[in-house]
Amino acid sequence: QAGLSWITVLKKRENFRDAFDHFDYHKIATYDEKKIESLLQNSGIIRNKLKILSAISNAKYFIEIQNEFGSFRKYIWGFVNENSIKNNFKTSSEYPVKTPLSETISKDLISRGFKFVGATIIYAFMQASGMVNDHLESCFRYLEV
Structure with missing residues (x-):
């Protein structure tokens, strides 16, 4: 989590894991508006819309890199x-x-x-x-x- 203290993120780690499907990038890459809205309402995580949207787009780019490099x-x-x-x-x-x-x-x-x-x-x-x-x-x- 850019711009945040590590301790803040670590205290919410399990909430993030649950909210983001155990960090399954294939699932994250498919998040839709409904899922985004549920994340924005989740008080157990840091609810920064730009960071949530970047997690989704980064998951897509992560897959692109896998496809390009193996x-x-x-x-x-x-x-x-x-x-x-x-x-x-x-x-x-x-x-x-x-x-x-x-x-x-x-x-x-x-x-x-x-x-x-x-x-x-x-x-x-x-x-x-x-x-x-x-x-x-x-x-x-x-x-x-």
């Missing part, structure tokens, strides 16, 4: 040549919020029609998906990722 994974990991970027941070103050690569990916997604996929959100995705290893060198997981 999978979203092939598309997204192509930006790192199928290899995780391993950073060598000593302290968490060294963590960037975005990088030139996350800016490149963001621009590519936006050129394909995606919304709310800025460089900061893309960098968070890169961390979560393992495209970039930002574990501190002192972390037990650093060598495992």
Whole structure:
């Protein structure tokens, strides 16, 4: 959720999962006005119409990328040549919020029609998906990722 604190989103995670059909992008891509209206009335989620509409259109573009590349994974990991970027941070103050690569990916997604996929959100995705290893060198997981 662009522009919101992670804690706000995490507190509503299960409500989002239920409201958005367990994040089934095939279903989300087919949402109609009736479903949109029900989402806008759902007090358990963040009811921003632009973000709801972008989730629907992004699901459609996600499917287009799958059709073009064979999978979203092939598309997204192509930006790192199928290899995780391993950073060598000593302290968490060294963590960037975005990088030139996350800016490149963001621009590519936006050129394909995606919304709310800025460089900061893309960098968070890169961390979560393992495209970039930002574990501190002192972390037990650093060598495992």
